[in-house]
Amino acid sequence: MIPLHPVATTDPATLTWVTPAAARLRRGVVRRAPAALQTLLEDGTLSRAEVVGEGVRTTLATGSWREAGPRVRTALHACLAADGWETDDGTPAGEGPEVAVGPGPDAELLRTATEVLAGEVAPYAATHGGAIDIVGVRDGVVEVTLRGACSGCPAAAVTLHARFEGLLRRRWPALVAVRQVSPRRPGRGCPRSSRAAR
Structure with a gap:
């Protein structure tokens, strides 16, 4: 299983899910994600997802992390190793700069x-x-x-x-x-x- 650790931010609606798997993704606001995470963006659970250097930063649209946290974690586990990520400029994951x-x-x-x-x-x-x-x-x-x-x-x-x-x-x-x-x-x-x- 991919290591995934939630870290609080100054905004209570936003968590950064720290994971080494983020290194393969292009940084920026997520415009399209693999199915499980895309569903949470489309059904209004999440208002935003962004790939940052250390992980994926997610912002709740409504509700609490106590309620939505397990669903978001499960979705990220399912998606982090998958293709289909597109950020800011529409560039698919893996086509940006590499380490x-x-x-x-x-x-x-x-x-x-x-x-x-x-x-x-x-x-x-x-x-x-x-x-x-x-x-x-x-x-x-x-x-x-x-x-x-x-x-x-x-x-x-x-x-x-x-x-x-x-x-x-x-x-x-x-x-x-x-x-x-x-x-x-x-x-x-x-x-x-x-x-x-x-």
């Missing part, structure tokens, strides 16, 4: 880094209005970009190295480094948040 990864062990490092990021680090960054995206893995080096409140935040270095790199190194001792790089697609990040630093 750069070298051959051999780098592919396994990417999988491990994605799991570590989704497990503890991404939800922590999201609580502060920020996000960390893996953009490449090459020769044991994991390249990331910072978005939202993490971009330019002095405490982001602590989150990036003490939390993410530290946890990743425990699972992957041969890790060379985690390096912050500039975003490869300008204008695709989140707007800056005024939330307090970590």
